[in-house]
Amino acid sequence: MNVLVCIKQIPDPNAPGKLDPQTKRLVREGVDLVLDPGDEHAVEAGLQIVEKDAGEVTVISMGPPKAVDAIRRALAMGAHRGILVTDTALENSDAISTARAIAAAVKGQTYDVIICGTESTDGSSGAVPAQLAEFLALPLLSFAKKLEVAQGKAVIDRQTDDGYDVVEAPLPAVVTVTGGINEARYPALRGIMQAKNKEVKQVGLSDIGLDGQAGKAALTQEVVDATPAEARKAGEIVEDKGDGAKRVADFLKELKVI
Amino acid sequence: MAGVWVFAETVDGTPKPVVLELLTKARSLGDMTAVALGPGASKSVETLGKYGAKKVYVHEDGAFRDVLATPAVELLARLLAKDKPDLVIFGMTYDGRDVASRLSARLGTALIANATDIGAKDGGWAIVSPMFGGSLLVTTVPKAKGPTLVLIRPKAVTAEPAASAGAPQVETLTDPVDTSKPVARVLRRETEKASGPKLEDAAIIVSGGRGLGAPENFKMLDELAAELGAAVGASRAVVDAGWKPYSFQIGQTGKTVKPTVYIALGISGAMQHTVGMKGARTIIAINKDPEAPIFKMADLGVVGDVHKIVPQLIQEVRSRKGK
Ligand SMILES: Cc1cc2nc3c(=O)[nH]c(=O)nc-3n(C[C@H](O)[C@H](O)[C@H](O)COP(=O)(O)OP(=O)(O)OC[C@H]3O[C@@H](n4cnc5c(N)ncnc54)[C@H](O)[C@@H]3O)c2cc1C
Ligand SMILES: Cc1cc2nc3c(=O)[nH]c(=O)nc-3n(C[C@H](O)[C@H](O)[C@H](O)COP(=O)(O)OP(=O)(O)OC[C@H]3O[C@@H](n4cnc5c(N)ncnc54)[C@H](O)[C@@H]3O)c2cc1C
Numbered sequence: 001m002n003v004l005v006c007i008k009q010i011p012d013p014n015a016p017g018k019l020d021p022q023t024k025r026l027v028r029e030g031v032d033l034v035l036d037p038g039d040e041h042a043v044e045a046g047l048q049i050v051e052k053d054a055g056e057v058t059v060i061s062m063g064p065p066k067a068v069d070a071i072r073r074a075l076a077m078g079a080h081r082g083i084l085v086t087d088t089a090l091e092n093s094d095a096i097s098t099a100r101a102i103a104a105a106v107k108g109q110t111y112d113v114i115i116c117g118t119e120s121t122d123g124s125s126g127a128v129p130a131q132l133a134e135f136l137a138l139p140l141l142s143f144a145k146k147l148e149v150a151q152g153k154a155v156i157d158r159q160t161d162d163g164y165d166v167v168e169a170p171l172p173a174v175v176t177v178t179g180g181i182n183e184a185r186y187p188a189l190r191g192i193m194q195a196k197n198k199e200v201k202q203v204g205l206s207d208i209g210l211d212g213q214a215g216k217a218a219l220t221q222e223v224v225d226a227t228p229a230e231a232r233k234a235g236e237i238v239e240d241k242g243d244g245a246k247r248v249a250d251f252l253k254e255l256k257v258i
Numbered sequence: 259m260a261g262v263w264v265f266a267e268t269v270d271g272t273p274k275p276v277v278l279e280l281l282t283k284a285r286s287l288g289d290m291t292a293v294a295l296g297p298g299a300s301k302s303v304e305t306l307g308k309y310g311a312k313k314v315y316v317h318e319d320g321a322f323r324d325v326l327a328t329p330a331v332e333l334l335a336r337l338l339a340k341d342k343p344d345l346v347i348f349g350m351t352y353d354g355r356d357v358a359s360r361l362s363a364r365l366g367t368a369l370i371a372n373a374t375d376i377g378a379k380d381g382g383w384a385i386v387s388p389m390f391g392g393s394l395l396v397t398t399v400p401k402a403k404g405p406t407l408v409l410i411r412p413k414a415v416t417a418e419p420a421a422s423a424g425a426p427q428v429e430t431l432t433d434p435v436d437t438s439k440p441v442a443r444v445l446r447r448e449t450e451k452a453s454g455p456k457l458e459d460a461a462i463i464v465s466g467g468r469g470l471g472a473p474e475n476f477k478m479l480d481e482l483a484a485e486l487g488a489a490v491g492a493s494r495a496v497v498d499a500g501w502k503p504y505s506f507q508i509g510q511t512g513k514t515v516k517p518t519v520y521i522a523l524g525i526s527g528a529m530q531h532t533v534g535m536k537g538a539r540t541i542i543a544i545n546k547d548p549e550a551p552i553f554k555m556a557d558l559g560v561v562g563d564v565h566k567i568v569p570q571l572i573q574e575v576r577s578r579k580g581k
Contacts, residue, residue, distance in 0.1 A: 017390045024396070095369065096362055119511070125371035125409075130327065130359030139442040140327060142356050145504070155445075160352060161513075162456070162505055163449040167326060169442040180497075180504055220368035220402035229388060229395050232536055232555035237548070240562025245570030248521075248542055249578055251558045255540060257462055257519055258486065258578050 001055035001149065003046040004111040005079065006102060006132070007039040009063050009070035010122040017122065024223040025092065026122060028064075035070040038117035040184035043074045045177050046115050047185070049149050055112075056080040062090060062101050068200055075195035076187035082200040089205050090215040095123070097214040099131035104208040106136075111172055113154060118143055118176040129176045139169035142176045260288030260378070261343030263405075265334070266306055266314075267353060271298025275458060276349035278309050278417035280410055284347050285310030285420055287378060291343065292426075295322035295330055303428055310420035317431040326442040327356040329435045335364050343405050345383060347376070350409040358407045368400035369407045374414035383408075391510055391529025392536065412458070413514040413537060450503055453484075457508070460489035463517045465508060465535070467493040469524020469545060469564055473501035478568045479523065485575045491515065491535075493525050509534035524564045527552025544568070 011017060012032040020027050035043075046057040059074040061067045062085040071082035085105045093101070106114075114136075119126035133140035141147075144156035145164060154173045157164040159180075187195075205211050212218075238247055252258045262284045267274045273294070284290045292311040294302045300316045307314070315337060321329040334357070338346070346361075348354035350372060362369035374395075375386040383406050385398045400406040457463065464483045466476055476490070483490045491513075492506040508515055510530040520538035525531060527543070527550055535541070536555060543556040546563050553559040560567065 019389070019394060019396070095359075095371075096366070099363060124510070125359075125369070126355050127359040127362065127369055127371055130356050131363035131369075134331070134360040134363035137439070139440050140356060140360070141442050142326070143352055157448075158352070158444075159504060160447070161458075163447070165444045166446040166448070167442050167444050170440045173440070173442070178504070220362075220366075221370060221398050221400050223396050223398050224384070225397035226389070227395050229392055232541070234554050235557035235559070237553050237556070237559040237561065239548075240544075240560050240567055244544065244560040244562045244567045245574050248544070248558065248560060248567070248571055249574035251542065252486070252519070252575065253578055255519060258575055 001049055001053040001112045002110065003049050003055065003057045004106060004114045005039070005042050005046040005057060005059045005074065006114065006116040006128070007043065007059050007061045007070055007074055008036045008120050009033050009061060009067040010036045010120060013037065013121045019226050021226070024226055033066060033069065035073045036117060036121050038119065038121055038179060040077070041177050041179055041181055042115045042117050043077050043079060044182045044184040045147055046113070047078045048182065049113065058083060060085065060102060060105060062086070062093065062098050071200055072195050073187065075198045076191040077185055078191060081198055084200055084202045085208065086202060087204040087215065089217065092219065093215045094220050095125050095127040096131055096220055097218050099128045099135055101205075101208065101210060101214045102128075103132055103135035104210050105203055107208070113149055113171060114138070114174045116174065116176045118178050129174055133174040136174070138172055138174050140174045140176070141167055141169050144175055144177045145180045147175055147177065147181060260345065261341065262288040262290050263343045263346040264290060264292045264311070265346065265348045265354060265357060266292040266294045266302065267349060267351060268294050268296060268299050268302045271301030273302050273305055274349065274351065275417070276351060276412040278305070279412065279415040280347045280349055281306065281309035281311060282417050283376060283410065283415045287345065287376060291315065291341070293334065293337070295333070296320070297323055300428070300430065303426060307426040308419045308423050309417070310423055311426045313427045313429065315429050315431060319435045321435040321437050324444050325437055326444070327353065327360050328439070328441050329437065330357045331360045331364060332436065333431070334361055338365070338405055345376070346405050346407050348407065348409050350411045355409060358409050362407050365404050366402060367404035367407055368402045369409070370398050370400065371409045373408050373410045376408055376410070388533060392533030393529055411514055413516045450505055455487065455489045457489045457491055457506070457513055457515055460515070461518045462486050462488035462521070463491050463515055463519070464488045464521045464523065465491035465493070465525060466496060466523050467525030468495040468499070470496070471565070475565070476501065478572065482568060482572050482575070485572060485579070493531050522552050522556070523568060525552055526550050527555065
């Protein structure tokens, strides 16, 4: 069973995000870049499949050269090799361009399962996996909180508003996993050491036959404005001196909800 | 006039609540067509008309319900090529997102996700989406040819029936749906039963955070909610800890709610949480930390211990209701 996991490097979500007022792009300078925590679950899901069955996990990321750090992190967790799609012409890629580049980079190779996060922590459009599935003409099993791969099929528990659906697709298939699917492992020192010697292949746009068809040249949209949202104002703050509950109940009465 | 389409998701012939919101927005932007797919879809025509659809495409094949995304994508791609609308609006739901995303790749058109508003601008569209937990509003304009696809977050628009609405023109499609290609098929549906109103519809929400300390302490929230006829919600910290299933989660990566009253108990008020509930008419917060960010937006904030106050509050509510 061979698994491909799509991973994105993002600014540390624990640091407040910033948008460059001029370019309207995410500020990536002077902030720590990390493997998207959502994608750690995707890597973990991939590792669990090959540990049960035989096979290898390849991780792929599209991003600047620095994104190799996110790939190394996944390799340290146990993934076998990495592919970095990087090219200055890919700067400013939108989701569709990202998906097109990933699809082109893996064309001709066969994977039983391609695993993604449901949505990135920074862009959070959640569009890339479905677009990737479309470009590769594969079924998409989305929002998986449980995944089983066996006998040429993938079966997931797909999150819904009030529970879950059990959904099945033949392999190969694209799967998106939610944070609830597993506990992502922490790389051990040995894994970190081994990761240094694992292969990371770098490819550019011309290598994947997409010159002029992705990134800046193929932008489908542009951010033209960014303004702070209006904040709600604080009302009355009181300290509980044994009468807190009474205050709340009075307020609820005032609001005519009791 | 611009051609504006709405992907009208229905469940057994009833439009999902978000669909009524989409229709309300769409009819203000142009001539509106709704596409309703799946068994029973024709039953939704009257409601879709009430909310301003001038035309409704209906296709009742079971595949639209039982096969994820691809049948809807095939059909929409065909209809869009024929009618060439300018804008197609989807709800940011599980299925809406899959269908819109696949379709954007099929057509090579712009897809703008997480939107809360759409306006006409210079003969095109300007789409507003919140970023960084809703602290920033970004405006995006499409650049690609073909219809612009927009995913609107639930509760971003207040649904209202159209002032004047005639019966829509209905075109019922029956062409066979090809599912011979490999597809993702639903085998079974499981619901996690929750008592009381649904979070999305509830007028009052009692929501718990990590400050509750332990999963069993949600019992007092259930009790309070029962007294108030409220739904119970939770922060992601609670869901991540496994105290409550994901269907309870409110926020950026959970549900967006707009109740009359939102009661936040032991919730710090992180941006990613408040983006999902700051549309509440009134916010009440109880938190032991006077510096908790939730107090910056609460109409009434009580600095104190939830373990003490909530049981008392249940009694207070009971005694007031008794009168
Ligand atoms: C705040 C913000 C909002 C944006 N909104 C949009 C938008 O609405 N539409 C749009 O087209 N672009 C948008 N972009 C641009 C977007 O960040 C990039 O196009 C990005 O590469 C893909 O979109 P995403 O981050 O939304 O990924 P998502 O689709 O949310 O990511 C889901 C999964 O796809 C995989 N994946 C995503 N990106 C990569 C990658 N670079 N390499 C490998 N795997 C990946 C991962 O498994 C990830 O978990 C936005 C950017 C920002 C900063
Ligand atoms: C990309 C991304 C998406 C996210 N999406 C969501 C989302 O959809 N929804 C969401 O909720 N979060 C989301 N988060 C997480 C969010 O940032 C916060 O971590 C989370 O909301 C915190 O939950 P909490 O308030 O329950 O816990 P904490 O932040 O730990 O707060 C607990 C609060 O309880 C108070 N407290 C403790 N004991 C008591 C007591 N005895 N009595 C009264 N008060 C007490 C404390 O003072 C504290 O304020 C997201 C984060 C990221 C990065």
